[in-house]
C-alpha cells in the first residue's frame with residue numbers, strides 16, 4: 001500500500017472550494033509529507049481504513065511511513081481542514097529550518113549547493129535550452145536540481161521544461177513547482193494567466209532576491225540560474241546575492257557572437273567569480289551522409305575559452321560543443337527536453353556529456369569561509 005497519489009487526492013477534492021481564494025481546488029503543493037492547496041489555506045488530511053478499523057493520520061504525521069508499514073489498508077478517505085494560525089506558523093518555521101529571518105540559503109558559508117549562472121553575450125544562442133537540458137540531465141544523475149529563470153523579461157524556462165503548475169503559496173513562502181524532476185521558479189509563473197502569489201515589486205534585484213530567499217528550495221545539490229543575455233544588472237545582482245556562484249558561458253561558433261560572450265564572461269573577473277567553462281552551441285549540423293556543415297563558422301567556443309583563461313588567470317575549459325539538432329528545438333517547444341526525448345541524438349549526447357562533467361565537480365571554495373583562525377606568533 002502506498003500513500004494516495006496527487007491525482008487521487010485531486011479527484012477526491014473536485015468541486016471543493018479553497019476558502020482563501022474562493023475558487024475550486026485545482027492543484028496541490030507538496031511539502032515533505034504535507035499536501036496543501038494553492039493558497040496554502042487547506043491542509044489535506046487522509047483517513048485510512050485498515051481491515052475495517054479506521055486509522056486516522058494527518059499527512060503531516062508521516063503518513064507515507066504509516067501507509068507502508070500497515071498491512072491490509074482497504075481504502076483511503078480524504079478529509080479537508082483549514083490550517084489554524086498555529087499550524088501555519090509551525091509550517092513556516094519548519095520550512096525555514098527554524099530560522100526566523102529570511103535569508104538566501106545558498107549564500108551561507110556552509111551551503112553544499114553548487115550554484116551555476118548560465119550567461120551569454122547575445123540572445124538566441126541557446127542559453128535557456130542549455131540550462132533546461134543540463135538541469136534535467138543532472139537530475140537524471142540522481143542530483144536534486146533547482147532552476148531559477150532569472151531571464152526576467154525573456155523568460156522561457158517554464159515552457160521548455162513543460163511546467164504545468166503554478167507555485168504554491170504558504171503565507172509568505174513560495175513552493176516551486178517541479179517538472180521533469182527539477183524544481184523551477186520563473187517570473188513567467190506570476191504573470192496574468194497564472195495564480196497570483198505574494199509579489200513585492202518589479203525591481204530586478206528584488207525579484208531575484210525573492211526567488212532565492214522566499215522560495216522554499218529544500219536541499220539542492222545544484223542550482224542553475226538562467227541569466228538574461230548580456231552584461232546587465234542581474235549578473236551583478238547574482239554576484240552580490242550569492243558570491244559563490246560560478247559562471248557558465250554559452251556562445252555560438254561565430255566570431256561576432258564569441259566577442260560579445262567574452263564580455264559577458266569577463267564580468268566575472270570584476271565580481272571575483274569563477275568561470276567554470278564555455279559551452280559552444282549550434283556548432284554544426286550533421287548531414288545524412290555523416291558529414292558536418294558548420295553553419296555558424298567554427299572556433300568561437302574555443303576562442304572564448306582561451307580569452308577568458310588569459311583574463312581570469314585560471315584555465316577556463318571548453319566544456320562541450322552542441323550540434324544543431326531539430327529534436328532539441330522540438331523538445332524545447334513541447335516541454336520535453338531533448339536529453340529525455342532524444343537522449344541518443346547529436347544534441348542529447350553532447351548535453352548529457354557536459355552534464356556528466358558538471359555533476360562530478362565538487363563545490364568550489366569561492367565565496368566560502370574556510371574556518372581558519374589566525375594564530376599568534
Ligand SMILES: Nc1ncnc2c1ncn2[C@@H]1O[C@H](COP(=O)(O)OP(=O)(O)OP(=O)(O)O)[C@@H](O)[C@H]1O
Nearest residue numbers: 123124125126127128129282323324325328329332
Ligand atoms: N542546438 C540547437 N539545435 C536546434 N535548435 C536550437 C539549438 N539550440 C537552441 N535552439 C533553438 O533556438 C532558439 C533559441 O534558443 P534559446 O531560447 O534557448 O536561446 P537563448 O539564448 O536562451 O535566448 P534568449 O536569451 O533570447 O532567451 C530556440 O527556439 C531553441 O529551441
